[in-house]
Amino acid sequence: MPPEKALGLIAERLTLVFTNTxxxxxxxxxxxxxxxxxxxxxxxKKVNAHPVLHPMLLTLGGVLSLLTLTDTPIKLYQQHTAVIxxxxxxxxxxLALPMYAQWHKVQQLGWRLVVAVLxxxxxxxxxxxxxxWITNAPLAVQLTMLAKSITTPxxxxxxxxIGGIPALAAxxxxxxxxxxxxxxxxxxxxxxxxxxxxxxxALGAVTHAIGTARAIKMGEAQAAMSxxxxxxxGIMTALILPLVIP
Amino acid sequence: MGGLINKLLGFVGxxxxxxxxxxxxxCANLPIPGTLAGLLLLLGFLLVRQQAPAALSAxxxxxxxxxxxxxxxxxxxxxxxxxxxxAHWVGIVAAIVGATLGAxxxxxxxxxxxxxxxxxxxxxx
Numbered sequence: 001m002p003p004e005k006a007l008g009l010i011a012e013r014l015t016l017v018f019t020n021t022x023x024x025x026x027x028x029x030x031x032x033x034x035x036x037x038x039x040x041x042x043x044x045k046k047v048n049a050h051p052v053l054h055p056m057l058l059t060l061g062g063v064l065s066l067l068t069l070t071d072t073p074i075k076l077y078q079q080h081t082a083v084i085x086x087x088x089x090x091x092x093x094x095l096a097l098p099m100y101a102q103w104h105k106v107q108q109l110g111w112r113l114v115v116a117v118l119x120x121x122x123x124x125x126x127x128x129x130x131x132x133w134i135t136n137a138p139l140a141v142q143l144t145m146l147a148k149s150i151t152t153p154x155x156x157x158x159x160x161x162i163g164g165i166p167a168l169a170a171x172x173x174x175x176x177x178x179x180x181x182x183x184x185x186x187x188x189x190x191x192x193x194x195x196x197x198x199x200x201x202a203l204g205a206v207t208h209a210i211g212t213a214r215a216i217k218m219g220e221a222q223a224a225m226s227x228x229x230x231x232x233x234g235i236m237t238a239l240i241l242p243l244v245i246p
Numbered sequence: 247m248g249g250l251i252n253k254l255l256g257f258v259g260x261x262x263x264x265x266x267x268x269x270x271x272x273c274a275n276l277p278i279p280g281t282l283a284g285l286l287l288l289l290g291f292l293l294v295r296q297q298a299p300a301a302l303s304a305x306x307x308x309x310x311x312x313x314x315x316x317x318x319x320x321x322x323x324x325x326x327x328x329x330x331x332x333a334h335w336v337g338i339v340a341a342i343v344g345a346t347l348g349a350x351x352x353x354x355x356x357x358x359x360x361x362x363x364x365x366x367x368x369x370x371x
Contacts, residue, residue: 006272010265037315056314060321067322074322081319087309088316090260092281093267094306096288097298103289112360120353127345135337141330145341149349152317157279167323168331172342179346187347188354198358206349235282242277 017086026080029072033081036062051181051210056174092153099231105224106232113201113228120205121233124149125241140165146241148172151208151230154238162245177210184211185218196221204229249304256305263288 001009020026040058047053067077078085106113125146132142144164147155152173159169180203188199196219203211204226215226267284270276276283292298309316324331331338 001272001275003269003273006269009272010268033318034315037312037318054314056317056321059315059318060324063318063322064325074325077322078319084316085319088313088320089264089268089281089284090257091309091313091316092279093260093264093284093288094309096263096285096292097303097306098310099285099289100292100298103293116353116357116360119356120349123352124345124349127348128341131341131345132334132337135334135340137334137337138330141327141334141338145338148342149346153313154279154282156317156320157281161277161279165323165327167321168327170317170321171324172338175342176346179343180350183343183347184350187351191351191355193351193354193358195354195358195361197361198354198356201357202350202354206346206353235286238282239278242279246277 014086017082020079020082023080029077029080030084032066033059033063033084036066049213051178051214054174054178054210056170088153088156092157095151095153095231095234098227099235102224102228102231105228109228114232116198116201117205117229117232118236120202120229121149121236124206125237139163141168143245144168145172146245147237148176149206149208150234150237154234158238158241161242173208174210177207180207180211181214184214197225200225201229204231205233208234252301252304253308254305256299256301256303257309258305259299259302260288260305260309263291 021030037055037059040055040062043058044050044053044055063077066072067074125148128145128148129142132145140163143162144159146162147159147164147169150158150173152170155169155173156166158164160166184203184207185199188194188202193199199218200215200222203215203222206229207214208230212223212226212230215222264281264284267282267287268280270283270287271278271280
């Protein structure tokens with residue numbers, strides 16, 4: 001696409017986002033969403049950050065109840081809150097900062113780290129996809145599941161490109177994280193996997209940020225390796241999936 | 247006041263990287279998300295510069311800390327796919343619970359195999 005046309009397209013999208021925000025209803029829904037989120041954060045803190053009461057799920061529950069109560073179509077709500085969704089773009093770019101902070105460790109650990117993350121990055125989506133393939137789930141759902149182990153913003157974008165469903169991707173990703181955070185440590189104990197670095201890499205690469213939050217509570221080695229797994233697998237999967245699935 | 251200006255400056259920096267990433271993907275017809283291209287551009291910039299500008303970290307802070315709420319508008323669409331989920335819940339649950347735990351076990355087992363022969367690689371930090 002020629003640069004002028006690309007620039008025009010980007011400008012058009014931006015204008016749409018901001019004109020959508022310029023109405024009382026839009027402001028109302030934005031305020032409601034942010035308030036529900038603030039409430040969800042308080043609740044999450046009250047239960048000592050237990051993974052099941054993830055703030056996203058709590059906020060989602062609140063928003064969906066409000067939409068039902070006011071009989072508002074989801075498409076309209078999405079239009080009103082387009083600016084919140086749009087901020088996800090710059091926020092995803094901002095992930096470069098924590099990744100940069102971990103970068104020297106990548107060089108230090110070298111091929112061992114890359115191989116370990118690559119294994120996790122391949123095994124997790126293939127196993128998950130297999131479960132859906134055997135049960136004959138629709139193709140779009142199968143494709144969406146391939147992105148379930150990487151951080152939510154990258155998973156949503158990647159699933160959109162490969163023909164999946166971004167909304168489902170976000171839910172699959174978050175529930176995957178919750179499962180890993182709750183049952184991951186027990187799985188390691190059961191199988192006598194005691195190496196803290198290995199535990200960290202697996203948690204980060206397979207269960208992204210929510211698994212990493214759990215790894216931080218397990219110890220320093222687990223925490224460091226988990227953030228590495230999360231960063232590396234996020235980049236690798238988002239780069240490779242669109243190439244493998246045209 | 248200075249803090250706020252710093253945050254805004256950092257946000258503008260992120261915005262520039264984001265838009266540059268989108269431009270790059272559209273112009274070069276790349277099969278990757280524009281946001282990922284923006285992320286990689288910023289990561290490259292930081293690696294060349296060997297330091298993260300304070301304003302950039304200040305601007306990124308709130309976005310990274312509260313990224314969760316940014317997913318909400320998109321995720322509400324999950325209701326539209328409720329029928330698909332209900333019809334295939336067995337496979338979906340197996341994929342999310344079973345496959346996740348299986349993948350955790352396999353990758354942790356393999357990683358401990360990869361990392362053990364070198365002996366102590368204790369974290370310096």
